[in-house]
Amino acid sequence: MTVSTSIQVIAEADVLARLKALRAKQPVNFWAFYSSQLGGIVTDPALMLIPFDDHMVHRGHGIFDTAGLVNGKIYDLEAHLDRFIASAARSKLKLPCPREEMRDIVIRTTAAGGKRDGSIRYWLSSGPGSLELTPAAGAEPGFFVMIFGGLSYPDRWYTEGLKVMTTTYPIKAPLYAITKATNYLPNVLMQMEAKESGFDNGVFIDADGNVGESSNMNVAFVTKEGVFVHPTFDRILAGCTSLRLLELAPALRDRGLITGVEVRDIPVAEARASREMVLLGSSIKVAPIVRWDAQAIGDGRPGPVAAALLRLLDEDMRSSDRLIDVPC
């Protein structure tokens, strides 16, 4: 075996230049990053780092959540913080500080990003200190907040609709599905499989043959009878977008667009026969699905309920009581 001579021990003074060179090769839309380990905010992506021995990195013992920044305001942060705190408890993760302080850190980091539209993702880890399976003795929880450009989706998803496939990967067990932990391997594999197969995304089906969710989005339907129907939240992530739309959707019944709103198990056969199928989530908002596996949904074109739900959500994001002003 030959030993490579090109691997050097790097001097501390060279590390920063190398980290910057790494970023220069792959520019990113990351505007501000708070780290409780640094005790403050950085705006240079080369400095947005987490130690390798952090339990979130090497064991996946961490949770996260993502809220939207819309027109200079943070949308529905309290719902996202509720879910974050519930995920922390299920993951046996200590909070770094009281909720009010976490909210304040999120708002201040968003302000430091200096942008009016984007995404806010924050993580909680059990901290660094060893490479053991359980957290290191004396490890302090790590809290990280990233303000970034958000995920982008093609316009055609909204104008023409998406194609999804039933994934061959098993859905997460309920405890892991309802917890927004950093273990997204099934979600990643599902999306990769779909793209490799010529689809836009995948759909998990549960062991009883009911519809679950998509990779980082929920799915919902308008049945043949016109009911807006969403899977129950005991085996999938309780999407903040879904929960809000379930509150807003009755307005569409008053306008004659739907006949009712239901949250229940949805057998695959019923779902396939639906008039409309939609993806829901903080980043995608509402997008119509027009094809599922080999079959068209409804008439194979985006439907009126998908468009109306997107309008309801857009209005809510701009003028509801769920907005937090970001100080300049």
Ligand SMILES: Cc1ncc(COP(=O)(O)O)c(C=O)c1O
């Ligand atoms: C697995 C999964 N399901 C559903 C959602 C949709 O949740 P939300 O509407 O809060 O973005 C997400 C995104 O967070 C997700 O990761």
